[in-house]
Amino acid sequence: MTDSMAKLLKVGSLLLLLVLALLFPFIAGNSTYVTIAIFAFGFAAAATGWNVFSGYTGYIALGHAAYYGIGGYTLAILCQHWHIAGGWIPFLLVPLAGLVAAVFSVPLGAIALRTRRHTFVVVTIATFFILQLMSYNLRGLTNGSSGIDFPLITDWGINIPGISFADFYVLPFYYVALALTLVALAVSWFVRNSKFGLGLLAIRDDEDRALGLGVRTGPSKLFAFVISAFFAGAAGALLSYYIGGVQPTFTFDALFDVAIALMVFFGGIGTLAGPILGALVLESVQKYSATVFTQGGGGVYLIIYGALFLVVVLLLPQGVIPSLSILWNKYVLRRIEPTDAAEDTSAGTPGAGPVGDRLPRVNEGASA
Amino acid sequence: MNVLEVANVSKSYGGIVALNGCSLNVAEGQIAGLIGPNGSGKTTLFNVMTGYEKVDGGTVTFAGRPITNAKPDTIFGMGVGRTFQLTRIFPRLTVIENMHVAVQRQGMLGLLSRWSSSGEHQRALELLDFVGISRLKSLPAGNLSYGQKKLLEFAFILIANPKVILLDEPAGGVNPAMINVLAGRIRELNRQGITFLVVEHNMEFVMNLCHHVTVMHRGTPIAAGRPAEVRQNPAVLEAYLGD
Ligand SMILES: Nc1ncnc2c1ncn2[C@@H]1O[C@H](COP(=O)(O)OP(=O)(O)O)[C@@H](O)[C@H]1O
Ligand SMILES: [Mg+2]
Secondary structure (H helix, E strand, O other): OOOHHHHHHHHHHHHHHHHHHHHHHHHOOOOHHHHHHHHHHHHHHHHHHHHHHHHHHHOOOOHHHHHHHHHHHHHHHHHHOOOOOOOHHHHHHHHHHHHHHHHHHHHHHHHHHOOOOOHHHHHHHHHHHHHHHHHHHHOHHHHHHEEEEOOOOOOOOOOOOOOOOOOOOHHHHHHHHHHHHHHHHHHHHHHHHHHHHHHHHHHHHHHHOOOOOOHHHHHHHHHHHHHHHHHHHHHHHHHHHHOOOOOOHHHHHHHHHHHHHHHHHHHOOOOOOOHHHHHHHHHHHHHHHHHHOOOOOHHHHHHHHHHHHHHHHHHHHHOHHHHHHHHHHHHHHHOOOHHHHHHHHOOOOOOOOOOOOOHHHHHHHHOO | EEEEEEEEEEEEEEEEEEEEEEEEEOOOOOOOEOOOOOOHHHHHHHHHHHHOOOOOOOEEEEEEEEEOOOOOHHHHHEEEEEEEOOOOOOOOHHHHHHHHHHOOHHHHHHHHHOOHHHHOOOOOOOHHHOOHHHHOOOEEHHHHHHHHHHHHHHHHOOOOOOOEEEEEEOOOOOOHHHHHHHHHHHHHHHHHHEEEEEOOOOOOHHHOOEEEEEEOOEEEEEEEEEEHHHHHHHHHHHHHHOO
């Protein structure tokens, strides 16, 4: 296989995936599945954003539920105060809600980023609890524990013969969620290929060394953090709108970050496609099992989650995408570059090193 | 003229005195050597000269400007590059990506544009070629052998066009053929005007390469001079044998 053929194959399969995603509601033919997909893509966008910070820098943030919550509350409050009717307008405000979350993340991120490693994780968790507490207590703004309802959507202003209101209802949400994921993916790709992104990856490997070589580590980390908060906020706004309301308990959800981190590790942390794959698989499993196993309080997904996670950790310890791309590289290396491979064995062929920690850009041909 | 001046620098870790009123000058255009038994404070001296550690007392000057306790990036930006005894490269980045980390760009636009311009790529490849590892450019740097990592670290310092380079045991773990190449490269760069300060245990390497050698013992220099003189100095033999 030649280089250009591989490229063609890659572009072709990406286009095919995109077409599949665009047609999915009609292929699925059932609004239950589309609803699952709305959540899956909402989480895919948030996970992709999270990965821009945590995946690229190696700083594990576990307080992004705060930004998800801020996004949700922002949209709900805006709709309430500006008396916006249910329908299309709230979608236009989703980016604004993300922006508000991003603004909050500037001081909060700056504070958290004064620390590293475990301390950083703890500080991010703390910011989440503080904001959750605020959503209970700033009653004038948040309506306390009863939360705020979004305006009901009674009419989209569009009538397509043969598609019922209930079937149509999920479509706008689905496409906005898909669009948000694509934007997040584009941003992630852009960052990864930029000088800024190279700095983030250098920080992940050896922050002090990177700083010593002139990488602007402080501003870079903060900027990546703000990007990730934006997508958490936008996802929070969109999914809260779909759910129909915000409330301190479930809009500021402590399990949100656990879910996001699991998704990213599952798919492959630091990769482009990994977070999306992880979110699509895990969120679908969760939502689907909740519809199938109506007994047991909806906790069955936790068992399935756990099992899936064990399988990945045991069989594909770097996550699905990196593991597959290493297999692919080995295969390609053996087939087309036997001489090169032999020459480089002094340094170990790609993928032959100790398991665990390599995500070279060269591997992306197969993965992203 | 001295490009680097260390005057009366002290540094302790708890009760351990790593540098004890240490003074050292590096003349511009030299390949200076720094030798001494293990634990004599050579690496610590590098650390305080390049901002990775703060001094307890004393001053460090680069090209007449005080750099005592300045930040590592400031000192690097002024033109002092260094390598580490245990290399500090970026193991999960590829070799060619490692080469680009120290490339400086100006402004927001520079940061948001592609990580490698064609000019930068060209220069990175030239330098990898210069140290003889360009064929490894697409490998994760963590997969390189110990010696190859040393060469990579040397190459990625060079990309920032430093005026002075401090090398901490550059020949350790590098195979003999490669050591000769490395010595040749250092001489070549020195002819182009780069000043070197080299810590190395390999005596043959130091004696052949360096114009001037300083011997450290218990955190302070005990002898300095041309390699041949230093080799004869009884205090030096004493320091090595006594420990
Ligand atoms: N970070 C540190 N913490 C504690 N002790 C240190 C540290 N760095 C160096 N030392 C001590 O300082 C002394 C000098 O060490 P070093 O500068 O590494 O010597 P050399 O490079 O000449 O072998 C040693 O006794 C060493 O144990
Ligand atoms: Mg040392």
